[in-house]
Amino acid sequence: MTVDLTLIVLMAAFLAAGLYLLLERSLTRVLFGLILLGNGVNILILAMSGVGGAAAFYTEGTSGRDYVDSLPQALILTAIVITFAVTSFMLGLIYRSWVLGRKDEVQDDPESLRRETEDDYGHADDADRAADASEFPHPAEVRPLPRARTTPASGSRSASGSTGGQAR
Numbered sequence: 001m002t003v004d005l006t007l008i009v010l011m012a013a014f015l016a017a018g019l020y021l022l023l024e025r026s027l028t029r030v031l032f033g034l035i036l037l038g039n040g041v042n043i044l045i046l047a048m049s050g051v052g053g054a055a056a057f058y059t060e061g062t063s064g065r066d067y068v069d070s071l072p073q074a075l076i077l078t079a080i081v082i083t084f085a086v087t088s089f090m091l092g093l094i095y096r097s098w099v100l101g102r103k104d105e106v107q108d109d110p111e112s113l114r115r116e117t118e119d120d121y122g123h124a125d126d127a128d129r130a131a132d133a134s135e136f137p138h139p140a141e142v143r144p145l146p147r148a149r150t151t152p153a154s155g156s157r158s159a160s161g162s163t164g165g166q167a168r
């Protein structure tokens with residue numbers, strides 16, 4: 001296997017495992033999923049950055065095509081910092097959840113469960129409503145906006161205070 005194919009397979013495995021863990025109810029698994037997703041994206045950027053082994057710095061006699069672009073490395077470093085910040089935030093959430101409830105699983109919200117079981121949207125109410133009934137006025141009832149008046153002598157608008165393109 002070539003290096004590029006190895007990186008792509010590793011990236012796909014990281015992204016798949018990260019997405020699977022991200023959909024779990026345990027906050028610790030969600031944290032591991034975020035870390036795997038971040039690492040998978042970093043490997044994706046590395047794989048897309050081009051062929052490795054090129055010159056990173058200027059040396060005498062090296063043509064411009066033989067240099068490596070440093071932008072992907074800068075993007076990866078930025079992504080590492082962002083992943084570290086998100087990981088720190090998630091660790092704080094996990095710790096707070098453990099201190100308050102001695103669990104790190106996301107609980108079902110009672111209001112969401114209640115709304116799931118009852119029908120708060122009356123379909124019959126919409127069937128009785130007329131098609132033209134609206135809380136907004138009909139376009140014929142809306143007054144047009146007043147137009148700005150211009151004075152013929154100076155060409156300036158009195159409503160907006162602009163000079164109409166003339167410098168003073």
